[in-house]
Amino acid sequence: MKLTAESVLGGVGDALRDQFLPHIADEFAASSARMAQSLIAIVALGMDDAVAIRVEEHARIRELLGTGAGLVEPGELAARLREAAASRDPGLTISALDRESTRLRALLVTLHAWTEEQDSPAARALDQAIWRALRDFEMARRPRA
Amino acid sequence: MIELESRIADFIAARLPAATAVAVDELARIHGGSSQETFRFRARWRVDGVDEDRRLILRRAPESGLVDAERDVEFVVYAALAGRGVPVPQVHWIELDPRWLDRPFFIMDLVPGKPGHYYHGADPYDGQDAVVGRNFWRHLGVLAAQEHRALGLESLRNGLADGGYWQRELAHWEAALDAGEAVIEPIVRGALRWLRRNPPPEPAKPAIVHGDYRAGNFLFLPDGSISAVLDWEMCHVGDPLEDVAWAINPMWTMERHLPLDEVLAIWEAASGLVLDRKALDWWRMFAAVKACGIWTTAEASFENGTSREMIIALTGLRASHASRKEILDRMAALGAMG
The missing domain is CATH 3.90.1200.10 (Aminoglycoside phosphotransferase (APH), C-terminal lobe)
Known part of the structure; x- marks a missing residue:
């Protein structure tokens, strides 16, 4: 058996609850310790699939951006969408993936706003597809404690 | 906490020049709004031979918090709404100079009652x-x-x-x-x-x-x-x-x-x-x-x-x-x- 980040943090949270909390008399400090335990649990349960969630999210955003590139008028926005749709993640660290999230999400916001100003069935369908994707992203990233 | 009690006592003494034997104790931090630090404490003093014994609340600006609030908003509103049909604590003093307690703060009455928090089970209001x-x-x-x-x-x-x-x-x-x-x-x-x-x-x-x-x-x-x-x-x-x-x-x-x-x-x-x-x-x-x-x-x-x-x-x-x-x-x- 090898200790994982999840099991270590889970154990620290359990120790906080069972070994430390009963000895904290101050109400404010005890309350803060309980919240610290919740924080540790949330972080612990979010570690294992953190990379997978971001990689899958980026792939789906690129697909949406690619669809959008085919709808907008040829020009600067279309070029940016095409470039982003063809791009790849720069690495697999959380910090690198989050920087890529920022870049892709900003473009998704621009595309989403564009769809809302259009009056075509294709744009309407893309608008709805973006909202469904956002729902899936949010649920994948939900705190699990 | 003892140092803070002493500093609060110094502040009250400065605001009540006629008071003697100003003392602060039982200071405890409580949860009460996440945008300001909240403490309850007891303050005692004597004026013209009459002893005062007050339970008070100190609200101090945090270094940072949930919201960036203007430091005097809450005090100003409490003072303005007194007696207007919306129950609010009576406020006493506001101090924006950080020399007293490092950051702006104000002091008000500790009001009786309990918070019925929304995550306290199915009956947060004791049947009421x-x-x-x-x-x-x-x-x-x-x-x-x-x-x-x-x-x-x-x-x-x-x-x-x-x-x-x-x-x-x-x-x-x-x-x-x-x-x-x-x-x-x-x-x-x-x-x-x-x-x-x-x-x-x-x-x-x-x-x-x-x-x-x-x-x-x-x-x-x-x-x-x-x-x-x-x-x-x-x-x-x-x-x-x-x-x-x-x-x-x-x-x-x-x-x-x-x-x-x-x-x-x-x-x-x-x-x-x-x-x-x-x-x-x-x-x-x-x-x-x-x-x-x-x-x-x-x-x-x-x-x-x-x-x-x-x-x-x-x-x-x-x-x-x-x-x-x-x-x-x-x-x-x-x-x-x-």
Whole structure:
């Protein structure tokens, strides 16, 4: 058996609850310790699939951006969408993936706003597809404690 | 804590030059609004041979918190609303000079009562939930009926405006999102655009908006009366429906204690206003966006190290998801997802 980040943090949270909390008399400090335990649990349960969630999210955003590139008028926005749709993640660290999230999400916001100003069935369908994707992203990233 | 007790005593002695034997003890930090540090303490002194023994609350500006509040807003509002039908603590002193306690603070009475927090099980109001609920909505209606100019509250945010309240508040929270978001949230940005495309009507009258009127921000007594409405750091002038929508936000709703139709009728009777249900729906979406603005500020202050409050980090992680989920549910109900 090898200790994982999840099991270590889970154990620290359990120790906080069972070994430390009963000895904290101050109400404010005890309350803060309980919240610290919740924080540790949330972080612990979010570690294992953190990379997978971001990689899958980026792939789906690129697909949406690619669809959008085919709808907008040829020009600067279309070029940016095409470039982003063809791009790849720069690495697999959380910090690198989050920087890529920022870049892709900003473009998704621009595309989403564009769809809302259009009056075509294709744009309407893309608008709805973006909202469904956002729902899936949010649920994948939900705190699990 | 002992050093802080001594410094508080020095401050009180300076504010009460006729007092002797000023002493402060039993100082304890309590949870009470996450935007300011809150302490309860006992203060004693003697004036003209008469002993005073007071239970007081100290509200001190944090280094950082959930919201960036003007430091005197809460004190000014408490003072203005005294005796106006909305129960608030009596305030005593405000001090903006950091030489006393390092940061601005004010001191007010400790009001009897307990907070009925929304996550305290099925009966947070000791069997008095219906009575508490009616009082909660009546007080909010009374607040909406106040004239902020008559109370000298023009200094509040939007206090000198003649309209455009929803635009001003939306811009306010969009700026908070712009400043605090580490990774842009397309859900929240989509909601912001929806709000701008579907504007509400101007309010029947500009009102004093508490800004965080909800379960957990008032104290109640055993008979179900509300002894104090607290945590006015986000108070401003705007559409009174902002507070109504905030109070029925699913995260802390008071709606579960009384049917919505009944509470809105209580609010209408107390405010003298007719509530526009379609406009209320707009403000419910706004409430979710505003909540995201607050959680984003919290997240940023923990991330940059200016706050080390556990509740700040917890709201940044947990509450922000709940608010975005609410936006998604509302957008789905509007047909946005097909």
